[in-house]
């Protein structure tokens with residue numbers, strides 16, 4: 001195909017858009033790929049749509065290759081199935097809800113587990129029908145709290161979501177592995193730099209859920225990896241290695257100390273180390289900091305007070321805390337809550353009064369039986385020393401809320417952790433029976449007994465990938481697309497006003513087109529300087545300059561990524577470019 005810049009619906013901009021935060025977003029707007037319509041809502045202009053379609057093609061080919069079958073659901077969905085699984089409320093403010101003219105509730109689908117489960121239930125009944133993997137490449141809607149960086153976090157975006165349906169856990173593990181392999185192929189073909197990280201902690205465990213994160217400084221996800229092993233995890237998924245419990249015998253008695261003027265942990269440990277007769281030095285890690293929160297389960301009216309105890313040398317990490325308490329809402333206690341609960345002595349809260357007053361108390365996994373702590377004594381200006389877990393207080397459980405730091409021991413026992421940032425591009429998840437239980441999706445077994453189907457769910461952020469690719473492939477001049485997704489194979493720049501130059505360029509473009517190479521032809525009546533700047537900005541991987549040299553039988557081939565240029569005889573250039581494009 002030959003696309004002529006003289007008639008292409010494209011206007012490049014010299015200035016960065018005012019609202020753009022990340023480099024990829026600036027360039028996608030300046031190069032005329034996308035335009036903003038609303039917060040988190042973008043339209044795709046011709047060149048952008050081509051890149052989006054190319055990403056879709058790669059995703060589709062690799063999904064088809066694992067035997068997944070493409071279907072398509074509406075985005076406008078009735079409330080009932082989501083009511084049944086609890087997600088109508090659990091999704092909270094992120095769900096776009098609306099009413100039709102009769103007052104019936106609808107939503108715009110944020111993800112489609114319910115519909116896939118119901119559809120499979122509707123069509124299949126025998127164990128012989130399974131396994132099956134279905135997918136769609138479709139527009140999703142989420143009322144994101146912070147739409148960001150253009151298409152990276154939209155409120156309307158394109159996702160490939162697939163779902164596997166298997167008779168047993170071994171089948172699910174197989175479907176999961178097929179997706180994992182397919183995702184590796186997709187992201188390798190797209191030329192992305194990415195990592196695969198563990199994505200859930202606690203109950204799900206193991207390989208049940210993994211995220212694919214594109215490496216990017218501008219990413220919103222922080223992940224950690226081990227310096228020595230292959231361990232990598234989303235920070236939310238890091239499971240703190242708990243030390244072994246220690247014997248209680250022979251541990252010192254807990255003692256309350258008057259500790260005036262110690263409002264911070266630093267002043268407290270200083271006071272205990274120098275102004276008491278304890279005769280030992282304390283550090284922040286010896287203290288147990290109790291953070292008071294309130295949580296509210298989805299759909300509930302009442303808030304529940306919750307105490308979280310973490311070693312005093314660590315902050316509570318908001319994202320880890322929220323992930324650990326999901327789907328409940330979390331907020332800090334307010335002044336009114338303290339007034340209503342006088343047993344909470346602000347600044348001196350200890351485990352004892354929490355437990356005496358029926359407040360749930362969860363601690364960091366490092367707080368194991370036999371560990372002794374300095375903590376609040378539930379009395380102003382007083383702290384208790386040598387308060388021993390499992391002897392003087394018994395937490396209601398553990399919680400992964402403390403910050404993860406570089407240098408922490410890797411959970412797999414090998415090496416220490418280092419941190420980096422990324423953008424989530426894919427997520428694979430062994431869901432199990434949550435949705436098939438809700439809708440009673442069963443297959444009749446060989447013995448005529450019903451078998452409850454087990455599900456996997458797998459997502460790729462298709463439109464986000466365009467932004468991620470732009471983020472990883474750019475330089476100070478503009479975009480630099482990898483060939484697999486580029487909006488054209490060759491950008492032909494006509495650098496000259498002569499009739500002969502125009503004719504020569506048209507002829508080369510026609511020959512390239514005939515050989516199956518897609519051409520973006522800059523046939524505008526603009527100066528070569530303008531044309532070169534636009535070619536760099538648009539980022540087609542190969543630029544062919546047809547100019548004055550043509551009279552001497554040469555044209556110039558320029559590699560957008562490296563900037564390398566070479567003069568090539570005009571009668572050889574088509575063959576050379578065809579070879580280059582076909583790889």
Ligand code: ATP
Pocket residue numbers: 111142144151152153154155156157158159424425426427459460461462463464
């Ligand atoms: P995130 O943590 O970035 O919000 P998520 O955990 O909500 O992602 P999933 O529900 O697993 O994401 O969705 C599957 C994929 O869809 C993600 O891996 C991501 O690539 C993409 N995606 C999710 N939300 C958005 C969005 N608002 N805009 C664009 N792509 C998105």
Ligand code: MG
Pocket residue numbers: none
């Ligand atoms: Mg999200």
